[in-house]
Amino acid sequence: MTKVVCVGAHPDDVEIGMGGTVASLVRQGVDVVIVDLTDGEPTPHGTRETRLAEAAEAARMLGCRRVTLDLPNRYLLDSVDARTALAEILRAERPEVLFAPYPEDAHPDHSAAASIAEAARFYAKLTKTKMSGEPHYPARLYRYMAVHLRLVREPSFIVDIAQGLQTKLTALRAYASQFGDNPANEGVIAHVERAARFWGDVGRFEAGEPFFCLEPPSVSSVLDLR
């Protein structure tokens, strides 16, 4: 079975950036694991307990598994410890595909998470190390977009999430402490839906999510491109 790991700094990052793609991969029989590097706390209306419960509920709706590491929210840094913690997950889960955040971001945790994920991909294949597990290198790495900047970047490809959009939005609503109880984030879910409609329009789908490659994507047949 194909396995995919999606790394986020905080619970809800993966849902915002690629929740529809997660839902559609799960529907295709792919084993998807979301790895949150932090529990996302403190926030104005959250607690660790509510946040973990919301994240678990969102994963249940998407049909994926979830691991939450205890690296420090707000002060997440690309360190050897952080890389090693994630690399050990990659060695245990052994995904073929790794998704990481887009690195250019106003939120320093997101930029750090992008660096940590890329470094952990490399660390995971190391031999002669004290890390648990056996060496493993996720063959492909893609970046999803869930940023706190008004960025417009041209994606490498767009995934059709027409079938997964409502699941994505429902999963986001599970984060009541972030999007329901916090007036500052009142418009976030509506914005996420508009962005999905925009990328869908670009890809000629009902809804889409953009992704960014570090390495050129390759296909067996040109007909696989739409």
Ligand SMILES: [Zn+2]
């Ligand atoms: Zn975040």
